Amino acid sequence: MITLYTMERDYPYGTLRSTNGCKSKVVLEEKSIDYQIVGVRPGDVWKKLPEVLAKHPLGKVPWIEDGELTVYDSTVINEYLNEKSDHAPLLPQDVALRAKARALENYADEGVLSKFLPMIWMPWWAPEEQRDRDAMQKGRDGLVREIFPFLEGALGEQDYLCGEFSLADVPMMSVAMVLEVDGMDSSSFTTVSDYFARLRSRPSYQAITPSNSCADTAHLLNKN
Numbered sequence: 001m002i003t004l005y006t007m008e009r010d011y012p013y014g015t016l017r018s019t020n021g022c023k024s025k026v027v028l029e030e031k032s033i034d035y036q037i038v039g040v041r042p043g044d045v046w047k048k049l050p051e052v053l054a055k056h057p058l059g060k061v062p063w064i065e066d067g068e069l070t071v072y073d074s075t076v077i078n079e080y081l082n083e084k085s086d087h088a089p090l091l092p093q094d095v096a097l098r099a100k101a102r103a104l105e106n107y108a109d110e111g112v113l114s115k116f117l118p119m120i121w122m123p124w125w126a127p128e129e130q131r132d133r134d135a136m137q138k139g140r141d142g143l144v145r146e147i148f149p150f151l152e153g154a155l156g157e158q159d160y161l162c163g164e165f166s167l168a169d170v171p172m173m174s175v176a177m178v179l180e181v182d183g184m185d186s187s188s189f190t191t192v193s194d195y196f197a198r199l200r201s202r203p204s205y206q207a208i209t210p211s212n213s214c215a216d217t218a219h220l221l222n223k224n
């Protein structure tokens, strides 16, 4: 069985999860691979404890263990999981479309998950009175200015970024999760808000929705 090491924590306002950890959780669910979660304490990650660095040389989550093998970085983990199991392939057959899926996945990682999303997401892990409201608004403004228009164009008439659900859509599941907690309104971008609704209706989203606690999702593992 695969063990996914990630950060998840229950708060009165919902369960908060590592956005990159969610990417790998979604792929484990989509591909119906047996797994268990081991929670890594956020403090151990921020302090870069030797135990964390021994598994992930940059001292981040997620990483997975599959027997003797340790794999870190959500993109690399997801490619590994996709190749490990033939069930529900998450990359297109066509070589050009496969490159496009990887490029869109990279756009989401660099343009959203490491850029605007943390401005909104990091403050949620602190008590309400300590949250940096200006930073949160800058993150939302960035999504509206750069990301939503890009997504409208990339989606066009399609349900998913490369037609069928693929690795390109996986980071956007984490965006849908953060925006569910935040309550940010994306309704002026109809294509984007319909897309987020479509992502949230996938059974794999049950493993990352803020409405399901850590205990709920431990129980859910691949029961969708």
Ligand SMILES: N[C@@H](CCC(=O)N[C@@H](CS)C(=O)NCC(=O)O)C(=O)O
Residues within 6 Å of the ligand: 018, 019, 020, 021, 045, 046, 059, 060, 061, 062, 072, 073, 074, 075
């Ligand atoms: N490229 C990495 C990014 C991992 C990452 O930034 N993880 C965050 C949690 S979502 C983290 O561990 N941050 C702690 C830190 O950067 O010190 C991936 O895709 O897994």
